[in-house]
Amino acid sequence: KNEVEQSPQNLTAQEGEFITINCSYSVGISALHWLQQHPGGGIVSLFMLSSGKKKHGRLIATINIQEKHSSLHITASHPRDSAVYICAVGGADGLTFGKGTHLIIQP
Amino acid sequence: KAGVTQTPRYLIKTRGQQVTLSCSPISGHRSVSWYQQTPGQGLQFLFEYFSETQRNKGNFPGRFSGRQFSNSRSEMNVSTLELGDSALYLCASRYPRDRADQEQYFGPGTRLTVT
Numbered sequence: 001k002n003e004v005e006q007s008p009q010n011l012t013a014q015e016g017e018f019i020t021i022n023c024s025y026s027v028g029i030s031a032l033h034w035l036q037q038h039p040g041g042g043i044v045s046l047f048m049l050s051s052g053k054k055k056h057g058r059l060i061a062t063i064n065i066q067e068k069h070s071s072l073h074i075t076a077s078h079p080r081d082s083a084v085y086i087c088a089v090g091g092a093d094g095l096t097f098g099k100g101t102h103l104i105i106q107p
Numbered sequence: 108k109a110g111v112t113q114t115p116r117y118l119i120k121t122r123g124q125q126v127t128l129s130c131s132p133i134s135g136h137r138s139v140s141w142y143q144q145t146p147g148q149g150l151q152f153l154f155e156y157f158s159e160t161q162r163n164k165g166n167f168p169g170r171f172s173g174r175q176f177s178n179s180r181s182e183m184n185v186s187t188l189e190l191g192d193s194a195l196y197l198c199a200s201r202y203p204r205d206r207a208d209q210e211q212y213f214g215p216g217t218r219l220t221v222t
Contacts, residue, residue, distance in 0.1 A: 033211070038137045041144075041195050043213040086150065093212075094140060094152035 002027040006087050006098035014106055019074040021101045023087030026068065033095065034061050034072045035086040044087075046072070077105045109134065111200050111214035125186040130218045132179050132200030138162075139181040140211065141173060144195040153196075156181050157194045185219075193221045 003026040023032070030069055034046040047054050047061040049070070051087050054061050057076075063070040074081055087098040109221050112131045120126050139152040140163075152165040156175035173183040179200075185192055195218050199211040 024126075035213075041197075041216045041218065043197060043199075043216075045211055045213065048210045088150070094155055094165060095150075097150035098150070099149050 002029065002061040002089055002091055002096045004089055004096050006088055006101050008101060009099065010102045010104075012104045012106065013077055015078060017077050017105075019081070019103065019105075021072045021085050021087075021103070022070060023070045023072070023098055025087075025089045025096075027091070027104075028065075028068070029089040029091055031090040032063055032070050033088040033090065034070075035088060037084045037086060037100070039083075046085075051095050074103075079105045079107050081105050111198060111212050113196075113198055113214040113217050114169070115217060116140060116204065116215065118218075119222060121186050122188055122190060122221055124188050126188060127182050127184045128196055128198075130180070130181045130183075130198035130200075130214055132198075133212055135147050136200035136202050136212070137179055138201045139175055139179065140199045140201075141181070141183050142197045142199070143167075144197060144216075145191075145193070150197075172187060188221045190221050192219065194219060 005024045007022045031050045033048050036044045036046050049063050058075045060073040083100050084100045086100045088095040114129045138157045140155040144150045154173050155163045159175045170186045175181045195216045197216045199213045201211045
């Protein structure tokens with residue numbers, strides 16, 4: 001069974017700061033997902049990646065398959081980025097999720 | 108296209124009762140997965156249905172079951188509810204182009220409270 005570790009668990013930063021959230025997993029995977037969850041519960045899929053790097057607006061996700069590690073970066077952070085960010089890895093038995101990183105961006 | 112819809116959005120049940128939750132996937136999507144989210148355990152995979160067949164199942168007791176209809180709509184059922192079943196239940200749909208295509212689209216969830 002894949003173990004997914006995220007760090008940090010909680011992160012408070014000032015508006016404009018560069019944010020990095022890390023995710024490590026224990027077993028080889030077919031794809032890794034970064035999800036965003038706002039208060040109220042709705043989940044939005046930010047990225048799905050199996051290699052390299054993806055960028056969408058101010059969000060960048062990278063993955064190193066050999067090291068079993070992924071990072072989610074937010075550039076020029078804004079209070080609306082405040083949410084829980086969840087890493088999930090795909091395998092034969094569905095998705096396995098990290099515990100999430102609770103991000104607060106203060107104005 | 109309309110997104111994934113789940114009904115009901117909120118539900119309060121009593122211990123020992125059963126409950127049925129519904130998920131309508133994005134039009135054309137053939138796979139529906141169900142997840143449970145609790146403060147203690149986080150998000151956990153329940154099961155996935157593809158073309159009316161259960162493809163995968165997570166580590167949950169037999170009280171949790173599901174099915175998928177020919178129009179890809181899915182229902183999950185929890186029998187003999189326990190207090191610990193209080194959770195946000197999320198479903199997600201995907202096309203998929205092939206088994207490796209795992210991009211998922213999540214619904215808003217059903218918040219179940221068991222008293």
